[in-house]
Amino acid sequence: MKIEIRDLEFSYPAGIQALRGITLTIGSGEQVAIVGQNGAGKTTLVRHFNGLLQPTSGEIQIGGWDTRKYSVAKLASRIGYVFQNPDEQLFSRDVKTEVAFGPKNLGYPNEQVEILVHEALEMTELSDKTEMNPYDLSPTWRKMVAIASIISMDTPIVIFDEPTTGQDAANIARIANVIKVLRERGKTLITITHDIDFCAENFERVIAMSQGKILLDGKANEVLGQEDRLATTYVDPPQLTRLATRLELNDTIIREDMFLTELHKKLTRTL
Amino acid sequence: MAIVNLQNVTYRYPLTDESVLKNINLQVDEGEFLAVIGPNGSGKSTLCYTLAGFVPHFFKGEISGSVEVAGLESSASTLDEWVMNVGLAFQNPFNQISGAKFTVFEEIAFGLENIGVPREEMKPRVEDAMKLTGITDLADRSPYSLSGGQQQRVALTSILVMQPKVLVLDEPTSQLDPIGTREVFGVIRTLAEKGMTVILAEHKVEWIANFADRVIALHEGQIILDGLPGEVLTSDILLEKGFGISRYTSVARKARAIGLWKNSNLPVTLDEAVDGFKR
Numbered sequence: 199m200k201i202e203i204r205d206l207e208f209s210y211p212a213g214i215q216a217l218r219g220i221t222l223t224i225g226s227g228e229q230v231a232i233v234g235q236n237g238a239g240k241t242t243l244v245r246h247f248n249g250l251l252q253p254t255s256g257e258i259q260i261g262g263w264d265t266r267k268y269s270v271a272k273l274a275s276r277i278g279y280v281f282q283n284p285d286e287q288l289f290s291r292d293v294k295t296e297v298a299f300g301p302k303n304l305g306y307p308n309e310q311v312e313i314l315v316h317e318a319l320e321m322t323e324l325s326d327k328t329e330m331n332p333y334d335l336s337p338t339w340r341k342m343v344a345i346a347s348i349i350s351m352d353t354p355i356v357i358f359d360e361p362t363t364g365q366d367a368a369n370i371a372r373i374a375n376v377i378k379v380l381r382e383r384g385k386t387l388i389t390i391t392h393d394i395d396f397c398a399e400n401f402e403r404v405i406a407m408s409q410g411k412i413l414l415d416g417k418a419n420e421v422l423g424q425e426d427r428l429a430t431t432y433v434d435p436p437q438l439t440r441l442a443t444r445l446e447l448n449d450t451i452i453r454e455d456m457f458l459t460e461l462h463k464k465l466t467r468t469l
Numbered sequence: 470m471a472i473v474n475l476q477n478v479t480y481r482y483p484l485t486d487e488s489v490l491k492n493i494n495l496q497v498d499e500g501e502f503l504a505v506i507g508p509n510g511s512g513k514s515t516l517c518y519t520l521a522g523f524v525p526h527f528f529k530g531e532i533s534g535s536v537e538v539a540g541l542e543s544s545a546s547t548l549d550e551w552v553m554n555v556g557l558a559f560q561n562p563f564n565q566i567s568g569a570k571f572t573v574f575e576e577i578a579f580g581l582e583n584i585g586v587p588r589e590e591m592k593p594r595v596e597d598a599m600k601l602t603g604i605t606d607l608a609d610r611s612p613y614s615l616s617g618g619q620q621q622r623v624a625l626t627s628i629l630v631m632q633p634k635v636l637v638l639d640e641p642t643s644q645l646d647p648i649g650t651r652e653v654f655g656v657i658r659t660l661a662e663k664g665m666t667v668i669l670a671e672h673k674v675e676w677i678a679n680f681a682d683r684v685i686a687l688h689e690g691q692i693i694l695d696g697l698p699g700e701v702l703t704s705d706i707l708l709e710k711g712f713g714i715s716r717y718t719s720v721a722r723k724a725r726a727i728g729l730w731k732n733s734n735l736p737v738t739l740d741e742a743v744d745g746f747k748r
Contacts, residue, residue: 236616236646338509364560364643366509366672367713392646395716432648437675437716437739444743454720461729461746 199276199354199386200226201247205256208242216242218410220256226354229377229387231397231418234407235432240390243407244357247388248277261354275304278353282360284337284344293335293343294319294328300351318350321376338369345376356380358389362396374400398422398436398452406431423450472635472666473497473520477534480515480524489515491690493534497635497668502661504677504698505670507687508711513670514560516687517639519543520668522551539634553584556633560640562624566612573615574599574608577627584631598630601663602656618649622656629660636660638669654680674702674715678737686712703735717742 201224208217216239224230232240245251246258249270258265260276278300281287290296297318301311319325322342327335332343341361348356358377362370370393377400380387391397397404397418404421406414408431414421422428425435425443434440442451447460478493489512497503507513518524522541525532526548536543539554559565570576574595581591599605602622607615612623621641628636638657642650654676661667661680671677677684677698684701686694688710694701701707703718717736724730724746736742 235648336510364640366711368508368711370713432646434647438720440739441717441720441742441746444739445746454716454723457720458724458727458729461724462727465729 199261200224200259201261201355201386201388202259203243203246203256204258206243206246206253206258207255208246208251209254216410217246220410220412222405222412222415224386224388226386227381227384228403229381229389229401230403230405231389231391231401232405232407233391233394233397233428233431233433234413237409238407238431239410240407241359242410244279244359244388244390247273247355247357248279249273250279274300274351274353276353277355277357278348278351279357280345280348280359280361282363284332284340287344287347288332288340291331292329293324293332293346296332296343297324297346297350300347304351306352314350314352318346321349321379322346323372338365341365341369342372345373349376349380353385355386355388358387358391360390360392362391362393370396394422394433395436395438398439406433419450419452419456422452470499471496472499472539473668474537475519475534478519478532478536479534480519480530480532482515482528482530485530489690490519493690493692495685495692497666499666500664502667502680502682503669504681504684505668505687506672506674506677506684506701506707506712507670508713511687512690513687514639515690517557517637517668517670520635520637521555521557522546522548523557526551553631554633555635555637556628556631557637558621558625558628558639558641560643562617562620562644565624565627566620571611572609573604573612573623576612576623577630580627580631594630594632598626601629601659602626603652616649617645618652621645621649621653625653625656635666635668638667638671640670640672642671642673650676672713674713675717675738678702678715678741686710688712699734699737699741702737721745 203220203222206217206220209215234240249265252266288296298311298315301314322345324342324346332340361373401418404418405412406421406428413431414424414427422435422439436452438451438457442457447464449460451457451460475493475495478490479488480490481488505513519536520538541551541554567579570579577595578591602625604622604626607619642653658680681698684698685692686701694704707714715737721730721735721742731748732745736745
């Protein structure tokens with residue numbers, strides 16, 4: 199499902215202007231990562247998508263729905279939002295009830311709810327923890343419960359707010375796998391992240407924001423290679439990109455396979 | 470001289486069946502900077518709590534073996550003796566800031582007030598600690614109006630002002646953005662250079678490689694590796710056990726398999742990777 203944003207401006211009631219004219223289209227089935235320093239407007243922007251915030255001026259259309267004309271509850275059928283902190287999201291006594299809450303609330307028939315819950319639990323590797331209280335799980339697994347409880351709603355668009363914060367390598371790999379599966383299902387995915395290596399490895403398109411505006415927008419390797427411009431919003435290029443730059447390899451490198459290919463080319467040239 | 474000495478320490482939280490620390494033996498010398506790595510659930514936080522006396526004095530549960538830190542023996546001391554000697558910084562500064570004070574200055578003085586330090590001594594101690602962590606200009610701000618990096622530095626300062634002999638840091642940057650992370654690691658480096666004994670649980674291996682004297686790897690409550698950062702952080706065992714490793718290590722290992730990395734050692738940092746690949 200497509201997201202269209204036109205001339206979006208937003209000021210918080212205290213008068214701070216957080217968004218200063220954003221025009222942007224995110225196509226159906228795209229995977230977009232939004233990066234930039236704290237205060238750049240990333241969260242403010244995505245909170246407009248599901249109507250948690252309303253534009254001061256400009257407009258947003260979610261699959262043709264103007265967010266000013268639809269309630270947050272209505273928009274929830276199109277957009278799922280995984281919060282940064284699972285503890286702000288979870289409230290049920292057991293994992294299964296938690297994960298079933300969203301699809302039930304959206305009015306799916308019972309058999310459909312069962313299927314969606316089952317799939318979501320499987321995708322997040324929680325199938326053996328369905329009876330547990332989410333608060334008896336480690337923070338790592340609580341994060342997976344938070345993710346499962348949103349993807350079980352089967353919305354065409356899913357937003358992840360800082361999915362890797364505080365997670366270890368194994369869980370980051372699990373989250374990357376969820377993103378991969380959702381991509382294969384044609385979902386539109388948007389992630390806010392400071393984890394630039396995760397962003398490089400899992401997202402095709404990257405938007406860098408700075409001071410309420412879009413600074414860069416393009417393919418991941420095009421955006422993440424612009425070291426000087428990224429520095430203005432306090433983003434460092436991915437580790438492999440920095441290494442490739444120092445080694446003067448051709449192209450902007452964001453993944454290991456690209457790195458090894460270019461390194462090999464360079465070495466065969468110099469021989 | 471060892472300022473931390475753990476012998477055969479095994480620990481289990483109350484109402485649980487499994488030990489989270491299993492037969493831990495660990496000596497840390499005075500002035501040493503030790504980093505602790507391990508997946509979530511490996512026992513990193515519990516080890517930090519043990520070093521800081523929260524295990525077992527606050528969390529209760531069952532502990533065996535002996536724990537000695539800064540001249541105190543765990544079984545023969547109380548938590549209030551312990552907190553005078555060992556400082557612990559939590560993952561999330563929100564959990565640490567008292568909520569009872571209106572300014573950063575007062576927040577940092579809070580611990581000293583509690584132990585009855587005279588006013589004329591308190592003021593210079595707070596000022597010195599703030600200078601050390603570079604937050605002098607935040608003195609009159611509310612602790613809650615600060616960025617994450619600033620808050621974590623305030624939390625650290627409120628520990629340093631107590632002049633602990635050992636500083637224990639449990640993933641102090643896990644909730645922070647890259648700027649905040651840089652600010653906090655800057656402070657940690659300053660402290661280590663001043664000769665403070667620092668024990669840091671952390672996922673961010675590139676920072677560890679740049680700072681730490683020594684690294685231990687925890688897995689399922691046991692120390693599975695103990696050595697220099699360059700050795701531990703590039704060990705094949707980390708890969709097998711699902712630890713996070715630096716992208717530089719990872720790509721060099723793959724390059725080595727196809728003959729494109731010639732060094733005997735794998736890199737952890739950018740500079741090491743650049744040097745190695747240029748050969």
